[in-house]
Amino acid sequence: MQLPSRVQLVEVGPRDGLQNEKQLVPAEVKIDLVHRLQDAGLTEIEVTSFVSPKWVPQMADAAAVMAGIERRKGVRYAVLTPNMQGLEGALASGADEIVVFGAASEAFSRKNINCSIAESIERFAPVAQAARARGITVRGAISCTVGCPYEGEIAPERVELVARLMKEIGVQHVGVADTIGVGTPRKVQRALEAALRHFELDAVSGHYHDTYGQALANTLASLELGIWHFDTSIAGLGGCPYAKGATGNVATEDVVFLLHGMGIETGIDLDRLVDAGAAISSHLQRPPNSRAATALLNKRAS
Numbered sequence: 001m002q003l004p005s006r007v008q009l010v011e012v013g014p015r016d017g018l019q020n021e022k023q024l025v026p027a028e029v030k031i032d033l034v035h036r037l038q039d040a041g042l043t044e045i046e047v048t049s050f051v052s053p054k055w056v057p058q059m060a061d062a063a064a065v066m067a068g069i070e071r072r073k074g075v076r077y078a079v080l081t082p083n084m085q086g087l088e089g090a091l092a093s094g095a096d097e098i099v100v101f102g103a104a105s106e107a108f109s110r111k112n113i114n115c116s117i118a119e120s121i122e123r124f125a126p127v128a129q130a131a132r133a134r135g136i137t138v139r140g141a142i143s144c145t146v147g148c149p150y151e152g153e154i155a156p157e158r159v160e161l162v163a164r165l166m167k168e169i170g171v172q173h174v175g176v177a178d179t180i181g182v183g184t185p186r187k188v189q190r191a192l193e194a195a196l197r198h199f200e201l202d203a204v205s206g207h208y209h210d211t212y213g214q215a216l217a218n219t220l221a222s223l224e225l226g227i228w229h230f231d232t233s234i235a236g237l238g239g240c241p242y243a244k245g246a247t248g249n250v251a252t253e254d255v256v257f258l259l260h261g262m263g264i265e266t267g268i269d270l271d272r273l274v275d276a277g278a279a280i281s282s283h284l285q286r287p288p289n290s291r292a293a294t295a296l297l298n299k300r301a302s
């Protein structure tokens with residue numbers, strides 16, 4: 001089986017990772033995290049979300065965080081934008097990429113963005129159009145592509161429908177998200193194949209939360225399909241405030257260890273990545289939620 005020789009990671013720690021933290025993380029700490037991530041070689045970073053601060057208080061400093069980052073050539077900075085108001089913030093902040101986020105589950109769509117799937121697409125259409133008119137890349141995230149905290153198992157047909165609707169409104173790249181981490185390799189492959197009916201292989205990524213410890217297996221299963229874009233979160237941070245019990249995305253350190261061990265290039269320096277994870281974990285006063293980071297930190301200490 002021919003696996004991709006190179007993988008592009010989108011680091012979502014500053015956004016997906018921190019959005020669920022109860023204690024407000026100061027903007028300087030978020031900015032420092034982004035700097036450390038780009039120092040480690042990450043070239044695509046999901047920095048923050050221009051969402052309602054009433055819904056996600058942790059992201060209320062989106063403009064300040066974007067303004068505080070020292071931009072590096074070759075790095076793309078992405079932000080979440082649920083509506084036109086979010087897009088205005090994103091444009092003012094100079095984001096390179098925006099993410100509209102919908103769901104394959106009606107119940108989750110309502111809980112997360114307060115509208116139905118159909119309404120969300122109507123809302124995203126002008127956002128995608130206005131962003132593209134300005135040369136900004138438009139990604140779409142599809143939540144709950146395998147399971148939903150409110151509806152249970154989700155059929156691949158539902159993923160296909162949302163992928164098609166996103167394609168129709170000009171979304172350029174779609175992320176297949178296992179929001180609550182219940183996916184196992186074959187189920188995740190079915191969800192990816194559903195998205196692949198409407199998007200090219202180069203335009204589909206995997207976004208796997210690791211709640212049940214399946215995310216690395218799901219990453220490998222995705223590589224088997226030729227998928228070579230993944231969202232990962234430094235130190236395994238995160239979860240969605242509207243998906244109770246869901247833990248963080250698969251740790252970037254673990255995915256990089258897996259990929260490098262298989263001879264797949266990422267352009268990332270694992271040692272510096274571990275430093276970035278250790279720094280944010282130290283701020284949050286807990287050890288990194290990454291097996292590879294823990295092992296490498298123990299090895300350094302011994």
Ligand code: HMG
Pocket residue numbers: 016019049050051052053054055056080082083084085086087101112113114141142143144177178179207209239240241242
């Ligand atoms: P709503 O209450 O229906 O919105 O929320 P509204 O249009 O009626 O506005 C209500 C208030 O929000 C108004 O303020 C607006 O100005 C304000 P007020 O007049 O009451 O003072 N508002 C905004 N403020 C700042 N930025 C904005 C914005 N929009 C409205 N963009 C809304 C609808 C979509 C805004 C809300 O539900 C929301 O912000 N949801 C975001 C939820 C979220 O961020 N979830 C986590 C990210 S998704 C995720 O983690 C999943 C992912 O990782 C993939 C996966 O794992 O599944 C991507």
Ligand code: MG
Pocket residue numbers: 016177179207209239240249
């Ligand atoms: Mg997520």
